[in-house]
Amino acid sequence: MFGGGKIQYDRALTIFSPEGRLYQVEYALEAVRRGTLIVGIKTENDVCLAAQIKVASTLMEIDSIDKLFKVDEHIGCAISGLHADSRVLINYARVQAQSYRLVYDEPVRLNMLVKSIADLKQMYTQYGGIRPFGCSLFFIGYDSDGPQIYTTSPSGIYRSFKAFALGSGETTAREFIEKEYNPTFSLKEIQLLAIRTIKESVEDDITAETIKISQISSEDKRYKLLSKSEVESLIAEL
Amino acid sequence: MRKEKFLNTFKLPSTRNPDIKIIDPMEKLQKKSVKQNIIKTGTTTVGLICKDAVILGTDRRASMAYYVASKTAKKLHKIQDHLFMTIAGTVADAQYIVDIIKAETTIYQLEKNKPIQVKSAARILSNILYQKKMSPYEVGLILGGITEEEGPILLDIGSYGSILPEDYIAVGSGTPFAIGVLEANYKKKLPPEEGKKICIDAVKSSIIRDMASGNGIDIAVIRKDGISSEEFIPIS
Secondary structure, eight states, rough: OOOOSSSOOTSSTTTTOTOOOHHHHHHHHHHHSSSOOEEEEOOOOOEEEEEEEOOOOOTTTTOOOOEEEEEEEEEEEEEEEEEEHHHHHHHHHHHHHHHHHHHHHOOOOOHHHHHHHHHHHHHTTTTTTTOOEEEEEEEEEETEEEEEEEOOOTOEEEEEEEEEEEEHHHHHHHHHHHHHOOOOHHHHHHHHHHHHHHHHOOOOOOOOTTTTEEOOOOOTEEEEOOOOHHHHHHTTTT | OOHHHHHHHTOOOSOOHHHHHOOOOOHHHHHHHHHHHHSOOOOOOEEEEETTTEEEEEEOOOTTTEEEEEESOOOOOEEEEEEEEEEEEOOOHHHHHHHHHHHHHHHHHHHHSSSOOOOHHHHHHHHHHHHTSOOOOEEEEEEEEEEEETTTEEEEEEEOOOOEOSSEESHHHHHHHHHHHHHHHHTOOOOHHHHHHHHHHHHHHHHOOOOOOSSEEEEEEGGGGOOOOEEEEOOO
């Protein structure tokens, strides 16, 4: 600062740049943009979530890569960005969901849960000596308002969507869903649309090993991760 | 002076003097038992292990001394698909512990991605109970469940956190009546249907003789792979 050089506004988190920007938060958003692709689509009755999995080495046990997580009976989420940061938030979300049940004896509404996570993320953009979470959580859920999709960003913003994509290739994916989306689709149709979207937006091969799909249908209103054979049969129908 | 002291020894204790009290040992005993009954529910809870199944049964009465506080008290709780618990003792304490163990086991299941072992759930309970050793939760719990690793398991959990594995148990004020039926009829590797009959008989016999038990029987049969059934048997 006193050396006559340019002031570096991206060094400390809690410093605004003259344009009013928080660079560290924007870098965190970049980490999300470079993550693997997640697609979520909902209709009036059902909601599904699909995530691409990138295998760094053939020596890796593919099953050890977690991309989709169950948070409560009726809530699940996918992660994009830094894996380690996401796990902290997922643990937090699970405890919040259970503590809501302890306090109110009812399943937590998704927007309440997402709000509490967004609050935590916001806190990490304002205090000193810390950095923001380099991840976005992509929630699906089924509560008293029906099926839901919510995303949170490292800045602490949260939004609800009918359908959305996050991660590398998100722009192509969003355009593709906008074109193809129809709110009267069945659960199977939105699952197929999600797989097709990933296939269109990513260069890698799509197999039952490199894609994971979960769903919440209006029938049981429970979050369910599809098995490998179920994903295989979906891919075969493309 | 000496004379006064001598005469004093013949004085009857004054009721006005706060230092001297006439204590009727029976009165004290009655007071204590009434106090205990007010905060405690008399209960019959029974559990037994059968072939590939665990059976738990409870009555439905919640009592306050000689008053039936509830005719529809729920003492049989589903903790997870493969794990059930019966409660006896102070209702508030027991319900609090049910809520906590439900939350703890759910978080375990989400993090480890597998159903919690019965012994692990018992250990969580034990740790919670033992922490309050000096002012304990007044509860008697039976934890029953089936996992792949353990098979059918039945655990008696005491109010300080003791864990005792058993083949058959009864907990609550109806124990003396229920345990006799179990003792006489229990055999190892009974088919679940027969086990269910014994469980019903045990609770029934204590409903007949124990004042603090009654108003019907709740029964749960826990089988392999998280399959369980709950049933209510009304008893007049």
